[in-house]
Amino acid sequence: MEKLVEIKNLTVAYENQVVLENVDLEINDLDFLGVIGPNGGGKTTLLKAILGLVKIQNGQVIFPGHTSGVGIVGYLPQLQKIDFKFPITVFDVVRSGFVPGKSLMVRFSKEENKRADQVLEEMGIAHLRRKPVGELSGGQMQRVFLCRALVSSPRLLILDEPNTYVDNKFESELYERLRELNKEMAIVLVSHDVGTIASYVKTIACVNRNLYYHPSNIITAEQLTSYNCPIQLITHGEIPHTVLHTH
Amino acid sequence: METFLGLFRYEFFQNAFLASLFAAISCGIIGAYIVARRIVFISGGITHASFGGVGLAYYLGLNPILGAAVFGVFSALGIQYLSDKGNVREDSAIAIWWSLGMALGIIFVALTPGYAPNLMSFLFGNIVIVSHYDLLWMGVLAIFTIGFFILFFHTILFIAFDSEFAKANKLPVRLFNSILISLVALTIVLNIKVVGIILVISLLTIPQVTASLFTKDFKKMIAGSVIFGFIGSFNGLILSYYLDIPSGASIILALVLIYLIMWIIKRGINWRVKVKLEV
Known part of the structure; x- marks a missing residue:
């Protein structure tokens, strides 16, 4: 092993x-x-x-x-420390999971955007893609962060x-x-x-x-x-x- | 009364127009960052601490904006260092620094022999006496800020949203926080001439709050803040000219009026959507 x-x-x-x-x-x-x-x-x-x-x-x-x-490593933190009112969309939170291995001038490829959508789909929250995190319930928030952890496989x-x-x-x-x-x-x-x-x-x-x-x-x-x-x-x-x- | 476009014949008005444009850009972008990260109070502290630099520069016979910039950046980095350490009650430390800066400024100005500088223009601003020199630096700041945010947008966004996650992924969290808090200080200092120390925080918050009526996306919030900030400062400038009132105050008034109008429009949209849904 x-x-x-x-x-x-x-x-x-x-x-x-x-x-x-x-x-x-x-x-x-x-x-x-x-x-x-x-x-x-x-x-x-x-x-x-x-x-x-x-x-x-x-x-x-x-x-x-x-x-x-x-x-x-993919990481799902305790959510208490996250500012739920921060102006960021679900899609961007998930894409932040691609950051490892990128330069500081982060750009996302078509494949990465597709992969982010695919993970959202698998988690059953594709419809929340454009929502700001402030409008999510606790369970939805957990799913979004799980997507972020999983997006880079x-x-x-x-x-x-x-x-x-x-x-x-x-x-x-x-x-x-x-x-x-x-x-x-x-x-x-x-x-x-x-x-x-x-x-x-x-x-x-x-x-x-x-x-x-x-x-x-x-x-x-x-x-x-x-x-x-x-x-x-x-x-x-x-x-x-x-x-x-x-x- | 002169025609509106006729005003552009005057050099002071051309300068004031450019100043309101540059102010809208730098304050729009940096203000969105301040509001998103909830560091409005820290920014207030930096603003007032920088007055100590204004006073010291007067005393030493240097350019007051330079003095304010040095004080502003150092206090910004100091506050950042303290909050990184996490062992200081941040808000009370900022309050001390806030008033100490003001006190030092007043003392240095009082100690300066002879010429008594026009303190009022530093406290309340005057967009029509912005010099070419000020304008040049405001332009440089606006362009640098745009460039920095375009190149590193996602890195800035991800660090601001979840710094621990950013750290775990080896993003240079401390470096970016230091650059950004320095940009906050420079934005504040260079816009003091426009609306003054007391009012500059409003250029960094009112357009942002107005924009956030319509969007909760950081990028759109930046764009909205720049637009609302420009409409506000330009109309404030016009208002100030025709009513012969101080420009700093008239700009704030215009910004708040825009907020109120947008709030009513937003309510109207919500109400119409609701009616449609019910019908």
Whole structure:
């Protein structure tokens, strides 16, 4: 299996506060990794380290055969930080996904415009093409950003809490789509909703300052405890012995 | 009363006409960027800080616009640096810089012996006393801004919209932010002669708000801002001539009137569409 990302002995700190410490992780082609952990445990920081958005104190993030993740990685950020009132159209947001590998004088080819339309079509939002992002609902916004992440056909798709802002219907639709996409690319999915993602992911990483790799999507409460990964479990009725399981 | 076209015989009017055209272009483009990025308050801070440079230049016997440009660009880059660091309450820092600049300007002007400069023209502007020298730099700025935005339009747009995504894709986010905030400062400083320190922020916001009644696309917003800005400043100029009132104020008045008219037209369009849909 081809190795896409290799994280070795990674330590990241913000103003002397260590967020991630001695983290090792490998992401291989067609992996589907669920990243779980408590709030503030470093899940988003791990993604940002892969994307080159945070300063690394120690260790390395390697993309075998490439100098960086640009062009290989598609990224769906948390939407809280996006200014929804910014004057930009859906079509331009999606096309910004082509930026990797372009000169600063960005021009788009006919093929790229076609590809952007095709991705919008596949996501079922072709009719929103000319809309400003300010007129979209949360679910539509997520789809647009997913289009942006996918338009350049990345090898690795990284999603940070894609289930915020969306209704249940879109959520299950999204996970089904990810399952399809996983046939062509590796996926890293950060979520606090452990129960839901368990049936879709193949492997799990528990991140709480340290990272514990769990090579299966079935994980027990005891294992979570031993991984030092206290997460709030949404349970129905009796607390099940096995907290994550294929439904 | 003279005929309207007859006014173009006068050199001062030709200059004022060109000044309103250049102002509309640079303020239209840069103002759209300011409004889109929500840095209106930062721009206000840069504007008032630059008055410190005006005062210092007077004191040293230099060109006041040069002093304002240096102060403006440095304060712009300073504010940018502080907000990049993220460990300063940005708005209060800007407020301090805002008033400190004004205070320094007043002190330097008071300390300047002999000739007391016409401060009013810096505070409120006067488009009919714009010099050839000012006009030259306003023209250079307008052309440079057009060129920069045409060449790098998408890079500017993507960085302004989602700087983290831009950073992840190795776009030079800091470089572009620095160039653009410097352009903001230069646009403000070179247009001080037209509408003055107190009013220049309106040239950077009213045409943009008017344009955004009709479009939420950055490129169209820029084009609309330039057009509305030009109609406003030209009509303000005419108004100022015939009513013999200060040009800075009459330009702002014209810009606001255009906004109101466009708002009513927009309402009218919406109402007609609604009626059509209901019928």
